[in-house]
Amino acid sequence: MPEGDTLHRIARKMQPLVGQTLTAFVLPRSTQATSHLVGKRIEHVEARGKNLLVTFEGRWVLHTHLRMNGAWRIRARRVESGAFPFGTVVYFATSTHEAVCTNAPTVTLARSGSMRFDPLKSLGPDLLADVIDVEAMVARLRQADALPIGVAVMDQRLVAGIGNVWKSEGLFARGLDPFAPVAKFTDDELRDLLTHVRALMQKNVDGTVHRRALVPARGGPRVTRLEVGGALTGHAIYERKGLPCPRCGTRIERERQLTRTTYVCRTCQPSRALLGS
Numbered sequence: 001m002p003e004g005d006t007l008h009r010i011a012r013k014m015q016p017l018v019g020q021t022l023t024a025f026v027l028p029r030s031t032q033a034t035s036h037l038v039g040k041r042i043e044h045v046e047a048r049g050k051n052l053l054v055t056f057e058g059r060w061v062l063h064t065h066l067r068m069n070g071a072w073r074i075r076a077r078r079v080e081s082g083a084f085p086f087g088t089v090v091y092f093a094t095s096t097h098e099a100v101c102t103n104a105p106t107v108t109l110a111r112s113g114s115m116r117f118d119p120l121k122s123l124g125p126d127l128l129a130d131v132i133d134v135e136a137m138v139a140r141l142r143q144a145d146a147l148p149i150g151v152a153v154m155d156q157r158l159v160a161g162i163g164n165v166w167k168s169e170g171l172f173a174r175g176l177d178p179f180a181p182v183a184k185f186t187d188d189e190l191r192d193l194l195t196h197v198r199a200l201m202q203k204n205v206d207g208t209v210h211r212r213a214l215v216p217a218r219g220g221p222r223v224t225r226l227e228v229g230g231a232l233t234g235h236a237i238y239e240r241k242g243l244p245c246p247r248c249g250t251r252i253e254r255e256r257q258l259t260r261t262t263y264v265c266r267t268c269q270p271s272r273a274l275l276g277s
Contacts, residue, residue: 002066004161005201007047008128012205013074014045014054020094022056028088032109042094049123049160055112063108063120064090070104127161127198128205138190141182149185150178150262153193162197168238168263170197178262179255180272237263 025037037056044055052072054062064070070089077098084091090101101107124140125132140158147155150171153162162170171178174193176185236246241254245265255262 002050002070003163003166003201004047004049004126004128005166005204007050007052007066007161008201008205010052010072010074011045011047014072014099017042017074017094017097017099018045019043020096022092023095024091024093024098026084026091027107027109028084028091030089030107030109034109037092047126047128048120049126049156050163051120051123053120059112061110061112062090063106063110064101064104065106066103067105071102073100073102074098075100122157123160124156124158125160127159127194128201132198134191134194137194138187141190142187145183146181148179148257149176149182150257152182153197154260159194161201164260164262165235165238166197166201169200169236172237172263172265172269175268175270177269177272178257178264184272237265239263 020042022038022040022042025034027034037058037060040057040060042054043057044053046053050065052064052066056062064072066072075098077093077096085100085102087102088100089104089107090099092099125137127137137159141149141152144152144155144158150167152158153170154164154167168178170193174189174196176189176193182190237252240252240263243252244250245252245268248265248267250265250267253264253266255264
């Protein structure tokens with residue numbers, strides 16, 4: 001599933017369209033009328049957690065959530081053919097660019113402030129917002145003290161933007177047991193985890209690091225690229241089940257947590273089951 005950093009990258013790629021006028025707007029899989037948007041300006045594009053919001057003149061807002069298989073492509077305007085790529089759920093264009101969203105299960109077009117945007121009101125603070133309040137995020141996580149930390153950090157009502165990749169990578173980099181409840185961790189550990197994951201995600205938004213982890217190493221953290229089976233991967237442990245931990249050599253394990261999976265090194269991330277609360 002695309003995570004918050006991916007959505008912020010998409011929002012950044014869409015910025016050249018802001019201020020431009022729509023020459024086309026179509027929801028190919030919807031019966032909702034959209035012709036009234038042609039001729040309207042694109043006023044704002046932003047990511048909130050894993051959600052993308054595009055605001056048009058007249059207080060119309062397009063909300064998409066990509067879930068597992070959705071994708072956005074922004075490119076120079078092509079000659080109109082009347083056909084859309086397979087799976088297209090949103091298409092809009094200006095005189096210079098076009099934006100195509102495919103396979104996104106959540107597509108909503110409504111006026112800002114509409115009841116149709118209620119799900120966004122429950123979002124926690126975005127970890128990739130320009131300015132964040134780490135203390136407020138820690139306080140939100142404390143509301144879920146009984147939840148395993150690997151579940152809590154992915155709860156978008158607590159902190160928005162973290163998904164399966166950065167959950168596993170961040171907890172590994174900081175040596176934290178994903179299966180221990182939040183109550184087992186100090187506020188300092190939670191602050192450090194959030195700050196670290198934010199830094200990793202920001203690097204991915206900037207394009208300087210593509211889903212690479214800061215792997216704990218002697219002499220301090222280092223950015224690493226790992227060679228696995230002859231191919232380079234930017235992950236320290238994500239999707240590396242059965243392979244050696246890049247720090248200690250222990251075989252990496254994969255466990256289910258609710259409906260998602262967590263990758264863990266049992267040596268670098270020792271269990272906190274016996275620790276006092």
